Amino acid sequence: HAPVAIVAAMHEELSALLAQMPDEQRVRAAGRDFWVGHLHGQPVVAVLSRIGKVAAAVTATVLLERFGVRAIVFTGVAGGLAPGVDVGDVVVATQLLQHDLDASPIFPKYEVPLMGLSRFAADASMGDALAAVAEAALRDPVALVGQAAVDEFGLRSPKVHRGLLVSGDRFVSTVAESDALRHSLPDALAVEMEGAAVAQVCHDYGVPFAAMRTISDRADDAAHGDFARFVAEVASRYSLVLASAWLAT
Numbered sequence: 001h002a003p004v005a006i007v008a009a010m011h012e013e014l015s016a017l018l019a020q021m022p023d024e025q026r027v028r029a030a031g032r033d034f035w036v037g038h039l040h041g042q043p044v045v046a047v048l049s050r051i052g053k054v055a056a057a058v059t060a061t062v063l064l065e066r067f068g069v070r071a072i073v074f075t076g077v078a079g080g081l082a083p084g085v086d087v088g089d090v091v092v093a094t095q096l097l098q099h100d101l102d103a104s105p106i107f108p109k110y111e112v113p114l115m116g117l118s119r120f121a122a123d124a125s126m127g128d129a130l131a132a133v134a135e136a137a138l139r140d141p142v143a144l145v146g147q148a149a150v151d152e153f154g155l156r157s158p159k160v161h162r163g164l165l166v167s168g169d170r171f172v173s174t175v176a177e178s179d180a181l182r183h184s185l186p187d188a189l190a191v192e193m194e195g196a197a198v199a200q201v202c203h204d205y206g207v208p209f210a211a212m213r214t215i216s217d218r219a220d221d222a223a224h225g226d227f228a229r230f231v232a233e234v235a236s237r238y239s240l241v242l243a244s245a246w247l248a249t
């Protein structure tokens with residue numbers, strides 16, 4: 001049957017998973033490598049979208065048009081916004097919004113013009129399954145990322161959160177910026193740069209979409225360094241373990 005797509009923006013977020021696709025075939029399209037193969041016996045297309053909303057939207061469109069995927073899961077890292085959404089936690093989106101979209105006063109702030117919609121719903125049953133898998137994996141952080149990473153990043157009791165994930169073409173790297181986002185979008189759990197764009201494309205095509213992100217930083221003045229260390233050392237372990245467990249269910 002039709003494959004599912006597993007997408008991350010950067011190589012560091014998906015490298016461990018790509019290494020586990022034994023029969024992958026590389027297909028070039030739109031300047032990207034699409035890895036077509038199997039993971040846990042399930043047909044999968046894995047791809048690196050590159051960073052930002054346009055890059056993500058193009059990637060999603062190619063996945064749907066050329067590879068006929070039946071669902072898209074976006075994974076990788078995000079900056080924590082809401083209190084208690086800490087480094088090493090996992091956020092599974094229920095809704096996604098573009099925080100840098102503002103065509104006011106012609107349309108309400110955040111609304112996608114002519115769609116009458118600012119929040120795109122993620123697929124609830126995929127979200128339930130991903131959250132269950134994440135809950136199980138986070139019970140044993142040492143098994144997930146190793147003792148050294150648990151110590152380095154302080155991953156004592158990582159948590160799973162579900163709710164609003166916001167996306168924009170901006171790496172949020174100051175307290176001033178993350179405060180502004182918390183103020184205007186008080187229910188936003190975390191911020192990244194692709195999810196809501198893919199959610200919009202999947203909405204247009206009527207294909208289920210889910211986003212599962214690991215918190216790499218708090219979108220504050222230390223975000224840049226925290227993000228770089230987390231991505232270099234542990235991000236791909238999370239995506240490998242969680243995506244494999246999900247596909248095995």
Ligand code: ADE
Pocket residue numbers: 077078079170171172173191192193216217218219220223227
């Ligand atoms: N992805 C991970 N951390 C982020 C941040 N602080 N801003 C935007 N995208 C991110």
